[in-house]
Structure formats: structure tokens, C-alpha cells
């Protein structure tokens with residue numbers, strides 16, 4: 108497919124940094140809206156059919172493995188399995204679980220008494236969720252058991268594997284509802300995408316293009332509409348002129364620093380790299396970094412708790428077949444009879460051998476012959492993993508470390524400690540998941556106490572410039588032509604995986620930008 | 630030198646060899662290339678010196694014991710290759726140095742600990758003595774000066790365990806041992822339910838049915 112290319116001296120209408128869950132829908136939508144757009148990504152532009160191996164180690168190439176320094180009471184495990192560095196961002200390796208927020212979460216402070224309110228209205232979001240589900244052709248159940256009515260999913264739900272079936276049996280024994288998971292991989296052909304073949308390497312890239320990642324679902328649309336995707340282009344600094352407007356970005360490509368001019372800059376680099384870039388772009392006028400008059404850039408970092416319970420079945424489960432999370436229960440997102448704030452869901456699991464040995468060693472401290480003996484039960488294992496809501500806390504941060512990376516840029520330092528509410532929620536979830544496994548007669552049950560994923564919060568959106576970084580349109584309060592549109596804008600993370608919400612917000616932002624342009628408000 | 634004294638259990642999936650599928654629809658071209666390159670890893674150290682190599686070999690043999698005869702997963706070579714080829718983890722504990730330096734320091738410290746408690750370098754100790762030192766490392770109880778402030782427990786978890794066990798389970802020999810289907814593109818799987826197995830998956834030997842499993846496994850391809 109031929110791609111339009113823009114010159115560096117010509118200011119493009121929109122320069123988007125990051126091509127993942129937030130960036131790609133923006134690039135596609137703005138280009139389709141007639142704007143000139145260049146999307147930058149530090150990572151390569153992969154061709155899955157030719158370049159994706161069925162191999163855990165090789166596919167580490169999808170991940171952001173440049174150094175990040177971690178500390179705090181609960182240092183976060185980053186790198187492989189945390190975020191991506193590729194055109195398509197983390198959606199290239201994400202597990203495709205595509206869920207809507209519970210409506211009350213958009214006003215969790217007011218309606219549920221914790222966290223912070225969003226400046227968005229859930230009804231409007233409900234429409235954008237529908238649009239996002241259509242754009243990604245989500246395969247899901249006919250009736251979704253929780254929340255307000257939603258239209259049918261565009262594609263039928265996938266067949267369950269045995270791990271998913273065991274989740275269902277456990278939930279039924281506990282008297283709670285469960286459902287096949289709405290997934291961003293097609294259950295029937297769509298364009299160049301064949302239906303999912305259940306190979307189960309989803310978190311290492313989908314080599315068949317069944318997965319509706321940003322790379323598959325949005326990037327071709329963007330290119331077709333005239334956007335340029337500039338891969339292997341790492342942005343090091345956003346330039347701001349003396350009048351306080353962004354003028355473009357400094358980026359490094361093929362070992363050389365360059366400058367691209369732009370009328371508007373949108374940062375969509377993930378909840379770690381986004382604040383890192385805003386902080387690194389400090390000037391004499393903006394000493395604490397760009398868009399940071401609230402002091403909140405890099406603060407309120409949230410992850411989702413990702414603890415799990417595992418057990419052994421007498422039957423052969425062979426949990427590696429199919430997407431890893433083919434069923435789930437959101438029961439505790441909608442049931443408020445609990446003595447902590449926030450919610451969580453849990454889903455079926457299917458780790459591949461290297462991931463699985465990480466669980467065995469990390470959770471049980473096994474090594475030597477004992478480890479080898481446990482690993483041999485691989486085809487009989489079953490597991491449930493939570494996605495839980497952690498609460499915002501200003502002490503959890505992304506800051507700049509003194510260490511520099513291969514580009515000479517200061518790396519991010521990620522500081523994280525769980526709060527008491529986080530701990531209570533995790534314990535609740537672990538015991539519920541354990542009950543579910545016991546109900547299907549799993550034996551040798553053990554807990555994975557330490558795993559976190561899905562970061563957000565470091566450039567939160569709000570209605571008040573004093574306690575947020577961007578407004579509801581993802582536009583920064585301080586610099587009118589600087590925008591942030593990715594997981595960083597979440598004031599709270601909710602108890603479901605974030606990508607569908609990120610994508611829905613990006614699609615809304617496209618519409619808002621089009622309206623503002625029409626009114627001459629850009 | 631310690632002997633490798635592990636027992637590879639060939640009985641659960643008798644005669645299953647994931648490599649027998651390498652030219653089947655379960656392996657695409659790029660997967661073949663990647664796995665072949667892994668099998669051809671240089672066996673001599675490129676990063677470590679001979680002294681460090683002795684110690685590393687002994688540590689690998691305790692963390693993932695392998696049989697003395699037959700095909701073996703060259704674990705020290707993978708640890709060396711990860712550093713030489715700069716495969717980074719993507720994060721680092723503030724108190725741990727970079728991977729190469731962490732390994733050098735940790736191996737030197739292990740030798741120092743061995744000398745302090747047994748008067749000999751680590752690789753010359755008995756397997757029991759070696760295990761005991763590893764156990765103390767895991768428990769965070771080693772702190773001789775050679776650690777130079779690096780927490781031994783973090784080194785154990787994030788270098789020793791991670792680098793060695795990941796290399797082990799990224800190897801086809803390990804996939805055979807646990808009956809893992811291995812690469813699966815573009816063919817994928819069809820039979821998803823409990824106790825269901827596609828003909829291109831490993832057959833488990835149930836008591837009394839070993840010959841059946843062996844026959845099935847010979848047909849995997």
C-alpha cells in the first residue's frame with residue numbers, strides 16, 4: 108500500500124506520538140477527517156505474517172525493553188509483558204479482552220465515594236464504546252450479563268476452551284454469573300483477517316492477523332486516508348515557542364536527531380512514556396515539564412492488580428489452546444456488598460511455558476528437581492486471574508531517573524506502593540478465585556500474589572485545571588495545541604482491562620477535534 | 630565438578646518430539662529460523678571469563694538439574710548469550726546493577742561465600758553444599774563483602790532464577806518434557822475441550838496405556 112509522506116519543514120496539522128490503543132484511532136480518524144497527520148512510533152512496523160514467530164522469547168521484540176528503573180514498596184515488573192514498542196503499541200501483544208467500564212466509575216467519587224470523577228458522561232461513552240466495538244469487530248456473547256443494555260457484538264462469541272469452561276463451572280457453583288469474553292479477535296473472516304485459529308500465542312503477537320490490534324484495525328485505515336506512519340522514530344522532546352505553543356518535536360531516526368514541525372502535538376505514548384516525555388520537555392518557562400501547572404504530570408500512577416490462583420486438574424486441560432481469557436466474571440464489579448472500594452473481574456488463563464515457570468518460581472520459590480516436577484503438570488493446570496481496580500495515590504509516580512537510555516534520554520523511574528484498599532481488594536479476589544477453583548475439584552491450589560499490569564493515570568483528565576492535566580477533550584490546560592490521549596488520562600482505572608475505553612476516548616477526541624476545527628477553536 | 634544428576638522424565642509423554650512438527654503447518658518459516666538459531670547457540674562463553682564460567686555452570690546444574698547423558702539444554706550458553714546479545718529485561722530494580730555486571734558480581738560473591746564457609750570455590754563443592762548456598766541466597770542471608778551491597782535475594786530471583794529457568798523452558802527439550810504443543814502457526818488447534826487432544830499434540834501416557842501414547846506420539850507431525 109503506498110503511503111503519503113510529509114516533509115519536515117511543512118507543519119502537519121496533527122503529530123501523534125505513539126500508535127497504540129490511543130494513538131492509532133486518532134491517526135486514522137483525524138486523517139479521515141481531512142487533516143494532515145504523521146504518527147510517530149519508537150518501535151518497528153512489523154508484518155505479522157512474515158515476521159511473527161510462535162515463540163515466547165523471540166517475540167519479546169514486541170515489548171518496550173529499554174530500561175526503566177523501578178522502586179517503591181511494591182516495585183512493578185516492567186519490560187516483557189508490560190507495554191509494547193511497535194506500530195500498534197501494546198495492542199500488538201494484548202490479550203484482546205474488550206470490556207466497557209461500569210457506568211458509575213465515570214463518577215466514582217460522587218456516586219461510589221472513592222477515587223476521582225471523570226469529566227466524561229457515561230451515556231456519551233456508551234455510544235463511543237459501541238463505535239469502538241464496531242471498529243474492532245469484537246466477538247462477544249449475544250447477551251452481556253452486566254451493566255446497561257448494549258447492542259449485540261458485531262461477531263459471535265468464540266468457542267470456549269477447557270480453561271474457560273472450568274471458570275464457568277466454578278462461577279455457577281458459587282451462584283454468580285459468568286460469560287464468554289468479548290474479544291478483539293474475529294470469529295469469522297473480516298477483510299484480510301481470517302478467523303482466529305486458537306493457537307494461543309496472542310500475548311506474543313498474532314501471526315495470522317485474526318487479532319484486531321491497532322496495527323490491523325486502524326493503521327491501514329490511517330494510511331489509506333493519507334496519514335504517514337513514521338516507525339523507528341523516537342521522540343525525545345516537544346518544542347514549545349515563546350508564545351507558549353507547541354511547534355513540533357525533536358526525534359531520533361537512523362541515529363540522527365531531526366525536527367518535525369506541527370500545528371498540534373498529541374502524546375499517546377503509554378502511561379509511562381507519556382509523562383516521561385512531558386517532563387523531559389521542560390523549558391525555562393515550564394521548569395516542571397509541559398502541561399504541568401497542576402503538578403500532576405507523572406503522579407497518580409495506577410496499575411491494575413493482576414493476582415491469580417492456580418491449581419491442578421485430574422483431567423487434561425491444555426490451557427495453551429485458544430486466546431488465554433475466553434471467559435470471565437465481572438460479578439464483583441457490580442456487587443457493592445464488600446468492605447473496600449473498587450471492583451474487579453477475573454478471567455480464565457493459559458500461560459505459555461516461560462510465563463508459567465515465572466509464576467512457579469515467583470509465587471512458590473521453586474527451583475531444582477521440585478520445579479521440574481511441578482512444570483511437568485503443565486497440561487493439567489488451570490487458573491484464574493483478576494483485573495482489579497487500584498486507587499489513585501499521588502505518591503505513585505513516574506519521574507525522570509539520572510540514567511540515560513540508548514538515545515541519551517533520561518529513563519523513567521516508576522515508583523509504586525499498594526495502599527490498604529488495594530491490599531483488601533486483592534485478598535478478597537484471591538479468596539473468591541480460590542473458592543471457584545475448589546468448586547471444580549482442582550488440587551494443589553496456590554496463589555500468585557504479585558502481578559500488576561495495565562498502567563494509567565499519569566496525566567489525568569478533569570474539569571478543573573488545578574487538579575488535572577487535560578480536559579475532557581484530552582487537550583492540555585496549559586498549552587492549547589498540546590494534547591494527551593492514551594491510558595494516562597484515566598482518573599481511575601476501574602476493574603476491567605482498559606484498551607476499549609482508551610480507544611473509545613480516542614474516537615471521541617477525534618469527533619471533538621473535528622467540531623472544534625469547524626468552529627475555529629483549534 | 631558436580632555431576633548433572635537430574636532425571637529427565639521421558640515417561641509422561643513417551644517419544645514425543647516437538648521438533649517432528651517443524652516442517653508441518655504448525656511452524657511458519659520465521660519460527661523455524663528462530664528455533665534453529667536457538668539450538669545453534671555458541672557453547673563457549675563470549676561474555677564470562679573461565680572462572681565465572683565454572684561457577685555459572687555449577688549454578689545452572691543445580692537450578693535446573695539435567696541428566697548426565699543424552700541431549701542437554703546448554704543453560705550457561707543462554708545466560709551468556711542474553712548478555713552478549715543485549716537482550717534486556719526492560720526494567721531494573723534500583724538496587725540491582727545491569728545484567729552483565731550483576732552476574733559478574735553475583736558469581737564472584739558466590740565463590741567468596743563458598744571459600745568462606747568451605748574453603749573452596751563454588752563449583753568444587755558437593756551438590757548439597759551448593760544447594761545450601763543457593764538456598765541462603767534465596768533467603769537473603771548471604772552478605773559477604775563481594776556482594777558490594779547488591780541484595781543477594783534480588784539477584785537470585787531476577788538474575789539466577791529468571792535467566793536460567795526462562796532459557797530452559799524456551800527450549801524444545803523442555804517442551805517435550807512437559808508435553809507442550811510448541812509452535813502453532815498457522816495451524817493452531819481445533820479440539821479445545823477437557824481431555825481433548827489434536828493429533829498434532831503430545832499424547833500423555835496413562836497407566837497401562839503407555840504403548841498407545843508412544844504410538845500416538847510417533848505420529849505427531
Ligand SMILES: Cc1cc2nc3c(=O)[nH]c(=O)nc-3n(C[C@H](O)[C@H](O)[C@H](O)COP(=O)(O)OP(=O)(O)OC[C@H]3O[C@@H](n4cnc5c(N)ncnc54)[C@H](O)[C@@H]3O)c2cc1C
Nearest residue numbers: 125127128129149196197202203204342376593594604606
Ligand atoms: C501482556 C498484555 C496483555 C494485555 N491485555 C489486554 C487486554 O486483554 N485488554 C485490554 O484492554 N488491555 C490489555 N493490555 C493493556 C493494553 O494493551 C494497554 O493498556 C494499551 O494498549 C495502552 O494504550 P496506550 O495507547 O496508552 O499505549 P500503547 O498501546 O502502549 O502505545 C504506546 C506507543 O507509543 C510509542 N511511544 C512511546 N513513547 C514514544 C516516544 N517518545 N516516541 C515515539 N513513540 C513512542 C510506543 O512505542 C508504543 O508503541 C495488555 C497489556 C499487556 C502488556
Ligand code: SF4
Nearest residue numbers: 303304306307309313
Ligand atoms: S489464538 Fe487467535 S488471536 Fe490469538 S494469536 Fe492465535 S489466531 Fe491470533
